[in-house]
Amino acid sequence: MQENNKEYNHKNIEQKWQKAWQENKTFKTPDSIEGKDNFYTLVEFPYPSGDLHVGHWYAFAVTDIYAKYQRLMGKNVLFPIGFDAFGLPAENAAIKNKVNPDDWTRQNIESMKKQMVAMGNSFDWDRMIATTDPRYYKWTQWIFTQMFERGLAYKKKATVNWDPVDKTVLANEQVMPDGTAERSGAVVEKKEIDQWFLKITDYAERLYDDLDELDWPSQIKDQQKNWIGKSYGAELNFDIKDSADNSFEEKIKVFTTRPDTLFGATYVVLAPENELINTLSDKISNINEVKKYIETARAKTEIERTKIEKEKTGIKLDGVSAINPATKEEIPIFVADYVLGGYGTGSVMAVPAHDERDYAFAKKFDLPIKYVIEPITGEPQEDEEKRQSIVALVENPENGEILSINWGEKLGGNLLIGGGLKEGEDPIECAKREIIEETGYKNFEYIGKTELIHHHYRAHSKNVNREIDAIGLYFRLTNLEKIEQNLEDDEKDKFKVEFISKEKAEKNIKDPLHNYIFNKFINEKIYTDNGFLTNSGEFNGLTSQEAKEKITEFVSGEMKTTFKLRDWSVGRQRYWGTPVPIVYDPEGKPHPIPKENLPWTLPADVDYTPTGEPPLAKSKELKERTEEIFGKGWTPEVETLDTFIDSSWYFLRYIDSNNSDTIADKDKLSQWIPVDFYSGGAEHTTLHLLYSRFFHKFLSDIGIVDTKEPYKNRLNRGLISGTDGNKMSKSKGNVINPDEIVERLGSDTVRLYLAFIGPYNEPGSYPWDPNGVVGVRRFLEKIWRLAQNRVIENPSEKSSDKTILEINKLIKKAHEDYPELKFNTVVASMMSFLNATEKEEISKEDFIKFLIVLSPAAPHISEELFNIISNTQETIFDQKIPDFDEAILQNQEKIIGIQINGKVRAEIAVSESESEEILKEKILEMPEIKKWTEDKEIRKFIYIPGRIISIVL
């Protein structure tokens, strides 16, 4: 017997306790426990693919460490699990293997459940759910009908993304940027069909604004904000006229974030989808060509349409024109596919002088470009002195090089030629004078100039802030003749006149004003930032910010907020999903299925083979059922719901997973919701996470839940990659099979290794290291040996001082890092503890403290040793994580470094109580310090207790 115990037999231990925990219902979570706070730990539930991989271990077993830690902190922890079981793989497997998707799913759930038990998690299996269970999807359907009744679920004809391989409609989110389907990889086609949508756009503002109150990692919030894409601007109306000068009632409504540039709008562009084109078709003389353009634009795939390098295309609407409401000028109307139908109003006012896209289009179609914004460079400062000046760019015609004055590193490096404008002087004359004075070159021709530029800078030599109104001028030398310069000697050394290549100029001219002028002339860069208004009538001289609302008001426009987020298309033309709970009356009007007829079950008499027609349309049973319940002539909806709907509310169902009257009991919900901690994959940031926030807000609006947000905290976890650092994939042959490692080294080893591999709260990518796992296993064996030889067989009465210190250090670290999800450093500290105390005396009590700290990460071995060593029959998970004694940590002598002039030269053991005076004397006597301080004056002696001593000579 004793012999057997000496060896760490993970298999026996792990199986024993997994069984015991299940039988004793150790992790069954009551709705509440007197005197304990509820704590809801949630992890994204898996799709039952039938095979558990390392990613699942990283998701579930490591999140379990956190759940167990919270339990040891005295919380009533709920850590539920279920299966997101609808979806294409089951259906495809069914078709391929001629099995029923339901059977396939059930089998997979069973086998995955077994694999998951091997993790030793604190899952409460009694609450398990599967979205394919009619008792679950009854409520998915009920929520849908509630949305329908409030106008949030609606059907409309829409151009949708069609996956020709999976033969289904895809949400925008499921289409990759290159225009292929996320799942099947097929090139997505455009198809026009009647489609179910959820009006998530009604919630856009709240989904955006409420993020501010959430205590989530800011990158997740930023990414959602980015996705929702809120922008504040103005809606402005442009009148329409035909060639006979008739006005129309219809107006072109545009959305713009830059109403301050309205005076510069020299044409208007409609999206190909814009309805107005049809309305005006009588008046458009080239309507046939326009229609042809629209056709080609529509046929374009996502890839072509979103390519940025793409040439701008478009067509002018002949016979009609728009009136700029500010200038009252008549301007042309175009149709172009660079304007999107689904965003804003589907039409834009084009300001080519101050918008890159409009500029590219205007260049191509030779449209007028009108400057209305004077640029600002540099940052405005206090007490600015005003000046007027010019900046001249002079080009050498022989090689295209730029004439530059190099002031040296300290004074700003390369600049163009600049100078102050004298009273009443013409800028061109001024520039000519400056060029000759500063460079000596005298023969050049004038090419062009910029608008006025407002430049803010600090003139360091004069020690003043300046704002200069500058004009950039462009000259080309006609020859290289120079005049003799009579500069004073000291002036000569100050700068160097040189020709530099354009590439070098672009890099070396760093001054914002000179850089702007260079880019303006050489790279045709346009100014798109805010500035001062010009050429804008009574608004001249205002800043962009000031002018935005004033101009909007002037033309009777309206300030408005627009979002990028679009309505969520949720209908799927496949079998294995929640049936849309809608029936149509004989007139074809949709009606929600009443609660008493839910669940509206998925018919079984269906051939799954995809044909493009929804499989449910082939079900006789469904048809008959509909007529039987609703009457003759009534027909069922035959689409199923996007699986993202199933997962948008599942976390509520865990609270009361067997309730047949409602989603979950209201009192229970308020005890558990919001979720305290939600762990999941980064890929769900803009999909699942946003959708479920939307659902939760809706359920809050109809009184089901009473918080406006579902998740208090969110963690996006990292990924485990193959040993080669690449993503694990069968084709790369780098897949790690967790079952095999669990068999060989044990569940605790895998858990501890995954905890140790890197910080859990940073979504990095950590390669699996087979040797690393073995190293962790060695650590567990060491614990086992120590327990057997020193705690069980030859127990010590008392711990040594060293052990007491180390256990307190460890407990402190555990309290700091477990809640921060820095499991890697907790494990490292446990290893350090063992290294430091291996040869020290350790008492049972202190060893149990160590086991409790270890138990979240390695539950089986901890439970086993606790069971042997402690005198109780309780589980280790009903213990409390011990407290540490700050006094013990404080009283300890600490070895700290002694710096001399910032360099560490020696170290010394110091205890807290020692006074600075005595310490100083002691230190200055130390030979390794004396060596440095001899014959030198000590200017400063800095002592930061517990940290450092710093001597300045």
Add this chain to the structure above:
RNA sequence: GCUCGGGUGGCGGAAUUGGUAUACGCGCAACACUUAAAAUGUUGUCCGCAAUGCGGAUACGGGUUCGACUCCCGUCCCGAGCACCA
């Protein structure tokens, strides 16, 4: 292009948030045990050199400070997400 991360040994990563940079683990090397190997244990392991010492190193260049991986300015590189969003 926009938004957000990040850059520390041969590798995964630590660093009390401005205080002895490289904890812990892997790898590597030497030694011990062994007929041998594996396992295990011990010791060493940032780089350079004239090597118990000195100098240099946290992507690069500056700055602030007694003191900078940490803060500030600039540059380069890598990763994630979005992308003709008006």
